[in-house]
Structures are given as structure tokens and as C-alpha cells.
Amino acid sequence: MSFIASLGVRTLMVSAETIIHRGADMAVCGADENVAKVLRSMGFNEIVGLYPDFTSAAAVLIERRAEFKNRTE
């Protein structure tokens, strides 16, 4: 992703809201430096984690999923 404005962030936020309220998790990976700056400026990173690549995002999501399963079993 090389460009995003507030309209795009709002679309992402609506998706995140739906996903989070269903008990699932979401991450953004591989964002261009300027795109990440937009997401941080709007506070999106306080709701959804930003990661440099897919591997690091997947690792965090898998770890969170395991923690969640341990708490609920």
C-alpha cells in the first residue's frame, strides 16, 4: 500500500470495528512509511497493530490467539 487518505482509513476502521466486535483480531503489515504516518496520525494504530511485514504480524496474532485460548480453556 503506497497511498491512503482519511477516507481509506475510515474504511479500514469500519472493517476493524466489525472484526474486533466479533472477537477476532486484525493487523496491518507492510505499510509504506508515509501510509504508516497517516495511520498513526489518525490514531488507527491504537486500535489495530502496525507491523513491518507479514511474518511479524502473523507471529503477534498467533501469540495473542494462543493467550486467548489459554484464558478461555
Add this chain to the structure above:
Amino acid sequence: MSGLGTKTRSRDFPGTVEAASDAEAWIAAESRALGLARDAEFAINLCLEELFLNAVQHGCANRASISIRTEPDGVRVEFVDDGAPFDPTVAPVRRIERPTKDFQIGGYGMGLLKQFSRHMSYWRDGGHNRLVLEFDANAGR
């Protein structure tokens, strides 16, 4: 901007949502023609998309014009529209916060103008909003 002289590029656009895409393409082409850094192009494109859509969707503007001017210490961009009076320099800045169930659509773009431009000045002139944004032309180089 050393090595580049002072140059100005301007264009008028109709006040439609579709024209925002035309403006984006024009800004990208002119930024390359003016030799701007990629970060400067991103910042200008971002701010003008926010302004353009805001003027059309909320200000009911019928026309908008964009002027990009390179100067020795940066880039000066003027956005003029004939919509309802609106001063982005004093508009409230909203950020996304928890809880997400209180998330509201709208009001987030004005913070990006302040974050991505070096300086903004606004005045109302004969039924038009005039906003001048200044950017660092060498950002990211």
C-alpha cells in the same frame, strides 16, 4: 529545491467527487515534472485529497482550483473553492480512540493537513475559500 527555479502550475476542476481522482493524477504528474521528492508528493496529494473531498461533500463547492509553486525553501500550494466558508486552520482535530463502538465517520482529515504540511494560512476572499499550504520540498531525500 536547490537547482530548481521558481515554477507555478495551476488547474481548475469541477466540484465533483470524480474530479478528485483527476486532481490526484494531475498532482502526481506535476510533482514529477517539478522534480519534487516522493515524500513531498505524498504530502501534497494527501492534503489536497482531504481538501477537495471536504469542499465538494461538505462545502457543496462547484469549482476548485489548485496551484503548485516551487520556491527556494519549499513548495507552496494554494487551494481555492467556492463552497461554504470553512477555515481548516481552526477546525477541530479528531483522532480514533477506544472504545471503537463510539467510532464516528468524518472529521479526521483536518488533522492530517496540520501533520503533513509545514504551515497553513486561510482567508475568505469574494465568496471563495483560499488556503495556502507550505511543504518541505526535500522531505525524505
